[in-house]
Amino acid sequence: MVLDNKQKIIISPVDGCGLNYLEMISAGIEGVFGYQTAVNSFLDDFNFAFDEKREQYNSTLIINKIDALSDSQGFKIIALTEVDLFIPILTHVYGEAQLGGKACIVSLSRLSEDLGIDSRDQQLGERIVKEVYHELGHTFGLLHCKDRSCLMHYCRTIKDVDRKSHALCRYCKILLEDNKARSK
Numbered sequence: 001m002v003l004d005n006k007q008k009i010i011i012s013p014v015d016g017c018g019l020n021y022l023e024m025i026s027a028g029i030e031g032v033f034g035y036q037t038a039v040n041s042f043l044d045d046f047n048f049a050f051d052e053k054r055e056q057y058n059s060t061l062i063i064n065k066i067d068a069l070s071d072s073q074g075f076k077i078i079a080l081t082e083v084d085l086f087i088p089i090l091t092h093v094y095g096e097a098q099l100g101g102k103a104c105i106v107s108l109s110r111l112s113e114d115l116g117i118d119s120r121d122q123q124l125g126e127r128i129v130k131e132v133y134h135e136l137g138h139t140f141g142l143l144h145c146k147d148r149s150c151l152m153h154y155c156r157t158i159k160d161v162d163r164k165s166h167a168l169c170r171y172c173k174i175l176l177e178d179n180k181a182r183s184k
Contacts, residue, residue, distance in 0.1 A: 008038045009136065010074035012066065015044065017108060018080035021125045025078075028129050028166065032151075033136060034180070035075060042069045046083055059085040059096040059105055067103040076139045078132055079105040094131045094155065097138035100179075104135035113158050127161050137172070141179040145172050 009029050013019055026037040049061040062079065070077050085093050085107045094111060097104030111127040133151045145152035148160075150169035155161045168176060 007035070008074055009033065009035045010070065010077045011037055011039050012042050012070075012077055012079040013039065014041065014046070014079060014081045014083075017082050018128060020121070021128050024125055024129055025132050028133060029136065032133050032166075032168065033140070033176070038074065040073060042066050042073075042077070042079070046081065051086070054086055055084075056086040056092065057081075057083045058087070059093055059107075060087055063096060063098055063103040063105050066105070067098065067101065070103070075102075076136060077103045078136055079103070080128075080132075081105060081107050082109055083107060084109040094161065095135040097135040099138050099143075100141040101139055104139050106131045106135055110158065111161070123162075126166070127158070130161055130164060130166060133166070137168070137176065140176055140183075142168075142172055142175055145169060147171075 011022060011025060022039065029035060029037050043066060046057045046062050049058045051058055066077055066079055087093055087096060092110055095104060095106035106128065108128060111131060112124060115123050130151060137152050142152050144154040147153060147169040148163060149165045150172055151164060151167060152172050153164050
């Protein structure tokens with residue numbers, strides 16, 4: 001069966017960001033969420049979201065713009081970027097999502113911190129994948145989880161990202177399946 005883009009999760013790299021990890025991201029999305037992926041870039045730059053005082057980019061403005069531009073594309077959209085993101089109440093974020101919505105974003109900027117020399121690419125790939133799944137989880141209506149190993153656990157530091165697993169806890173899996181069934 002051939003699926004159209006409306007039944008797929010779109011991965012939207014900005015300026016080629018994360019291209020080395022697309023296969024890993026796609027395989028995991030299919031495994032965790034049960035949807036195929038496609039690649040389509042919606043934005044080339046985020047200058048409209050740059051905050052000169054903070055020297056960072058407002059992630060909420062970006063995901064809202066991606067959502068508007070992607071009108072008939074994909075079921076969910078995850079943008080990948082190198083720019084440093086923030087929301088007004090936090091100093092930085094690894095990503096952001098529209099809770100129960102369509103669009104989300106993950107930044108590699110701070111995920112690149114404190115990487116081991118011998119396993120740099122592997123460790124960065126694992127961090128990216130965890131954060132992509134986390135933000136996609138929010139688009140499916142999942143909230144932050146208290147289980148520190150669950151993908152939906154809120155991460156304040158890069159050590160928190162490294163500590164959590166690549167899987168949802170039993171409770172979040174059930175919520176995901178319930179939310180997917182309701183949206184059909």
